[in-house]
Amino acid sequence: MSHVVVVRGSPQLASRSSWVAQEVTAGLPDVRFVAPTDLKAEEVLLARRSPDVDRFVVDVRGARALVVATPVYKATYAGALKALIDLIPEDALRDKAVLGIATTKSAEHAVPVAAALDALFAFFHARPVAHALVLRDDELLREGERFAPSVAARARIHATRAALVAALTQPTFPSTLPT
Numbered sequence: 001m002s003h004v005v006v007v008r009g010s011p012q013l014a015s016r017s018s019w020v021a022q023e024v025t026a027g028l029p030d031v032r033f034v035a036p037t038d039l040k041a042e043e044v045l046l047a048r049r050s051p052d053v054d055r056f057v058v059d060v061r062g063a064r065a066l067v068v069a070t071p072v073y074k075a076t077y078a079g080a081l082k083a084l085i086d087l088i089p090e091d092a093l094r095d096k097a098v099l100g101i102a103t104t105k106s107a108e109h110a111v112p113v114a115a116a117l118d119a120l121f122a123f124f125h126a127r128p129v130a131h132a133l134v135l136r137d138d139e140l141l142r143e144g145e146r147f148a149p150s151v152a153a154r155a156r157i158h159a160t161r162a163a164l165v166a167a168l169t170q171p172t173f174p175s176t177l178p179t
Contacts, residue, residue, distance in 0.1 A: 002064040003030035004168070009070030009081030011037045016103040016140045019147045020133065021069035024101065024161045028168070032059060036080035044083045053087055060088050064168055065097035065129070068117065072104035072134075075112040077120075085120065093124035097167040099160065100132035103140065110134040130163035 006021045013035070025031045034056060036044065043050045060066060068085070070077040100117030104110060114132040121128050139153035149157060 002062065003032055003059070004028055004065045004067060004164075005060050005063040006031060006033045006067040006069060007060075007081060007084050008033060008035045009068065009078030009084075011035055011080060014145050015071060016135070016137060016147060017069040017071050017101055019140070020101050020103060020135060020157060021067055023149075023157050024099070024133070024164060025067060026161075028165070032063075034059075034084065036084060039084070044087065047086060056084075056087060057089065057092065061092045063096065065099065065164065066093060066126070067099045067101065067164070068120075069101040070103075070113075072102050072106075072109045072113045075109045076116045077102065077113060088124070090124065093121070093126040096124075096126050097129050097164070098124070098126040099129050099164055101160075102132060102134045103137060104134060105137045107136055110136075127167075129167040130160050133157065133160040 004025055006025060008018050008021065010017050012018065039052050039056065040050070042048065043053050068081060070081045073079065098121045100121070102113045102117065104113060114134055117132045118128070133156060135153050135156070139150045140147040
């Protein structure tokens with residue numbers, strides 16, 4: 001099993017979406033987290049090539065799976081996440097296992113953000129391992145630097161983790177999933 005790249009939409013390590021991504025990928029070997037603050041803003045916003053951007057693209061191309069984790073802003077994923085995703089070439093995720101994670105204050109935003117992540121993955125011809133995991137903020141109560149998920153949220157986190165692990169342990173990701 002090769003590495004997993006987690007692209008975080010929040011610049012804060014202690015954000016709910018970052019915490020959920022850490023929970024979903026906990027125990028997996030070689031998980032690499034990338035945040036908007038890991039690259040120079042002008043390189044990301046202007047899509048400029050640089051050694052750091054090139055390393056990011058090479059890392060994504062070589063990954064077995066890509067996980068995107070984002071807070072919900074204006075009923076969709078964060079603009080900082082979009083800026084990072086825009087650096088990824090169109091063919092870099094073809095048939096690659098992908099997973100979307102989002103946290104939102106409003107239950108009304110769950111469907112739009114899941115649809116936006118589905119559309120993003122479809123653009124790349126990637127293979128979602130599960131439906132986007134969207135959790136409301138009130139399902140993740142803050143306890144210092146950690147969060148305490150509700151029983152239902154914990155079950156959904158575990159089910160999503162199981163789907164990711166199953167996809168990663170298959171010799172090749174199935175090409176029979178709908179595009």
